[in-house]
Amino acid sequence: MLNWKKLNQRIKSAKRIVLSTHQNPDGDGLGSAVAMYHYLKSLNIDCKILHISLFPIELNFLNKNQIIETYDESLHSNWFSKVDLALIFDVGDFNRLGSVGKKIIHNKINAINIDHHPSLNDHRFDENFINLNAAATGEMVYDFFVENNIPLNHETAQGIYTALMTDTGSFRHSNTNEKSHKIAMDCIKNGVNNSKIYQSIYENKSLAQVSLLAMVIKNLNFDEEGEIASFIISDEMLKEAGANSQDIDGFTDFVRTIKGVEIAVMIFEQSNDKCRLNFRSKGKYVINEVAKAFGGGGHKFAAGAVADGNPTYVLDQVLRETKKQISTQNINN
Structure with a gap:
């Protein structure tokens, strides 16, 4: 059983948090980060979502107010210097963080890995929250919300739904289970437009x-x-x-x-x-x-x-x- 209350305590004790995911980010990595970002903002914690690749335009609906940024040394280095916690989602391998990972190491930032990929026992992560049975990392973020009695809102639900939908292949893959559909129902109850999200991601080809x-x-x-x-x-x-x-x-x-x-x-x-x-x-x-x-x-x-x-x-x-x-x-x- 993962200790989500402990993670919440760590979050609340931090003053500045960077959230990130792997290169060539997908709906699970970014959706999970977006859901957590909105929770952190509700706590008035200074935070940013930084990744190292071009932003996938099909996920533009997640990027309201341009909250997801591509890391730029000249723009973000000073801000990064005072980060005291890094929350990393769905990365699979620390090396896939690229320049963001190098900055975390250089600045000796406490890094927490939240993932449904197997743990590689990488010492560059200070803590690992791993659940191999989770259909998506977004499911783990949902568990974090439930365990800490954090109510969903439209923004957090939209991130979680996007994570779950993309990593289950629109609820078609073998990792889809009863819990997947229950989480989806909860997200829809909180205002998620599932049809609009599907169209944006899968029916928007150039x-x-x-x-x-x-x-x-x-x-x-x-x-x-x-x-x-x-x-x-x-x-x-x-x-x-x-x-x-x-x-x-x-x-x-x-x-x-x-x-x-x-x-x-x-x-x-x-x-x-x-x-x-x-x-x-x-x-x-x-x-x-x-x-x-x-x-x-x-x-x-x-x-x-x-x-x-x-x-x-x-x-x-x-x-x-x-x-x-x-x-x-x-x-x-």
Whole structure:
């Protein structure tokens, strides 16, 4: 049982708090941070949400009054110098905090990790609040509110609902349970417009994003009798489609929906001869061990990593490891 009352005491004793999440932030990380931000503001605590990536425009509805900021050393360094507590949401790995994480270490700020990813026992976190059974980190923030008798309002409920909806795939994934729906009901009771949130996130695609997806579909690769579907997104493809790195969100989930596909694998070309890896499984195979083989990690059915090498080379290595994992799991089952 996580001691949410203890966390609340820590929060109330702080004078300035930074909230953050992983690079390329999603609805769970930002939604959780937004819900907590509004609670902190109700306590008149000086706080900011700072992250290191471009802001995902589909989450603009969370960013009322521009409360979510991209970290800028020239703008935020002085403010950061007096931060005495960092609340980190859904990060998975401290390194994914980037320059915000470096600032936390440099300033010796007490850092608390709130996450539903496995704990890596990283000493850079002073405390860990981990719940592997939570459908989303937003569910844990909800538990924090309930345990401390903090009533929801529209702003906090909207953050929690966004976190839960995005990390359960709109309540479709296997991590969705009775509690997920109960939390959603509670959020809707507090004024959340679930249809508007869904449309903003999932029905707001640009022509460039659709063009890029068309290229992906045209160049899909299938292995293991169609159980593995893989694709590469190169820098050249991005330029041709007029797309950017944010436009790839959801592509792996889409490919996973193809009949017969059990595992979807994305290789996304980055700068400096590196590739971002993204894995999704329907549930027949556990794929976070594949991600771990490349220095990454994640959940059993959704994971990621970063690998060195050009996309073709990396895909070959990833498929080799994925096939090995499938073979091992088939034998054990």
